[in-house]
Every structure is written in structure tokens, then in C-alpha cells.
Amino acid sequence: MNVEQIPLRAKTKRAENERIILKAAEKVFAEAGYGGATMQLIADVAGRPKANVHYYFQTKEQLYRRVVDQIFEIWLQAADAFDGAKGPSEGIGAYIDAKMEISRNYPHGSKVWASEVMHGAPIIQDYLEIKLVEWTKDRAEVIQNWIDQGLMDPISPRHLLYMLWATTQHYADFGHQVETLNGGKPLNNTEWEEAKQSIKMIVLKGIGVQP
Template sequence: MNKQSSGIQIRHREETRAQIQQAAERVFADYGYVGASFSRIAAEAGLPKSNIVYYYQTKEKLYRNVVENIFNVWREAADVLSPERDPMNALGDYIETKLELARTRPHGSKVWANEIIQRAPVVQDYLEGELRQWTDDRIAVIEYWIAQKQIRPVSARHLLYAIWATTQHYADFKHQIRTLNDDLELTNQQWEDTKRSLREILLEGVKL
């Protein structure tokens, strides 16, 4: 097998995995872990069930992959929270990015929310390890800004919780927001207005 053929096969596998991931995210969001099945995911992906089994073997493995993927996307969004940055700009960018992810990855957010509501029966170990350490690291950055008198002395932990709650609301309660918006999806302009409003509201609480 030449390098070109090998590269094509690798790209095909990556594309298939991504296709399965996207379908699984939607199915787990709509049916939960218990209600989801490889058959439903295969139908959603437009692939044979055997493809799902080949790449992921078990439903739990695929589910954990979906949960970890959305967490990693959120973690990358928080890379802007670094001590050398201006805190108002960094926090504002984080709020806007989290809202954009609520817009573009609502199913992933719902999968995460459903898992937490059920007291994390599948990924509790992930919460106690990855999530705890990541949260502590972000808290340390915010507390550094406070110590440097760059923002008001607020609870760093509750500031993070407030950002998560307000931004993820637009994904987890998408149907409610649509209903209150005359049964219409938010327009591009409404999303931009939402980003600006939440940025102003949340940052007002930490501004010196």
C-alpha cells in the first residue's frame, strides 16, 4: 500500500468516526443513554450497524467518547482564561465562545446535562478526575486576577458556575427559548444580541 492510499484510508476512517460521533450525539440527546441503541445511531448516521460496532464495540464506550468530546471542546474554549490576559477580555471571549457552542453543539450540551441530572451514572469517574482538576485550574486563574486587583473579589467558583449556567441554558432549554421566540429559531442578529447582553450582565459583577 502506498502512502497516498494509506492517507486516503486514514482520512476515511476519521470521517466515519466523526459521522458516528455526530449521530450518536443527537441520539443520546434525544433518547438518553438507556433509550439509545446502535441501531438508532446507525440509522441516524446512515451507516450499517456493523460500522458502529467496529469502531466503538460497546454503547458505553461510544457514550463516554461523546461526553468526553463535548467536555474537550468546552475545555478548549476556556484556554482564553490565562493569567497573562486582561481578565475582562478573557472572560468576555469565554462567554461568547460558550454561547457559540450552545448554538452549534446543542445536542452535546444536552447529553452532558442529562448525564449530570442522573447523577453521572456512566462518567462519575471523569467528573471526579478530569473535570475537578480542570475546574480547579480555572479557579486559580480567576483568583490570580483577584489577587492582582484586576477584578472584584468575587467567588471564582460561582463565577464559573454562572457562566456555565447562562450559556448552556441556550442549548439545554432550546425548545423553551424557541417557544418564547414565537416558535422561531433565534436569528443571527438575536444570537449576537444575546452574546452582547450576557457579556455585559456577567462582567458587570466583576468589574472594578
């Protein structure tokens, strides 16, 4: 018996079931918070008995960590738009676009991440202290280089990044509020474009970048 074959076969089914459960968990954690979420509800949303959820994820915390892992990877990947850009107009513009797309396509994940950080990051503090610190330092240096090259105003790179994070994630995390203030309807395509354009206009002009 080939050692590789069994795990591969098994992995296919396992991976599929884990995907379904993770999707349900992401939704429930986002809507109820970690404390408010129950394994029973996650199981119901995933359409299977609670014991089956426990078969794939032994504890609630393990399941939660996997959900947070996922969104953090997506979050980091948005930096690809940032890197390799020739200047702030292209780099920051693309980063805003990418983050806004994440807010639109993964609102549940964004909320889970926000909840986690808001409650002091009890589960993923190691991520914050290592990966995020490193990520932020790198990006801040890129911005500082742009400043040194006279491509933008000398503002604090750190506070600029906070503004970008906060503003783009607002459309996911506070989506319910945005929707309520939009007459109770979610933003349509045009309105999402309007939001992106508004943010880019204000930020880019605000840091002295020519469009």
C-alpha cells in the same frame, strides 16, 4: 509489508465511518437520552445496518463514551479564551463568547454532556474527578489573582464559574424552551449577539469590571 501503512490506509476509511456514526449517535443521544437511544435508531440516522454500527463500536456504552469524550474536549478548549488574558474584562468576555459559540454550534454535544452529569455521571465520573477538578482549580486561581490585583470585586470564583457555565449552556440545553419563548423560531444572528451582550454586560458589571 510496512506495519505503518496498513493501519494508515485502514484508518482513513475507519475514521470517516466512525465520524458519520458518531455524528448520528450524538444527535440521537441528545434527543432521546442514553436510555432512550437505541442502536437501531442510531444506525438508521447514520444510514447503515445496525450490525455495521456494532462493527465499529462494539457496545452502546463505548459509542456513548466516545461521544462524551468529544464534547468534553471542546468544552475544555473554550478555556483557551480564558487563559492569557490581561484581565477579567478580556478573559471572561472572551470565555462567554467562546461558550456561547459552542452552545450555538454544538447543541447536541452540550445536551449529551448535561444529560450525563444530570444522571450522576455514571460513565465519565473519572473525568469529573480528575480533569474537571483540576481545570476548575486553575481557573479559580486566575480569578482570585484578578481579585487580589483589584481588577474586580471579591466574589467567589467558584460560584462565578458556575454562573458562566449555567448561563451559556442554557442556550444549548434549554434551546427548545428558548426557541418556544422566541415565538417558535431559533435565535437569529442578531438575537444571539443580543444574548451574548446581555450576559457580558450583567456579569462584567456585576463583578465590578470596567468595560
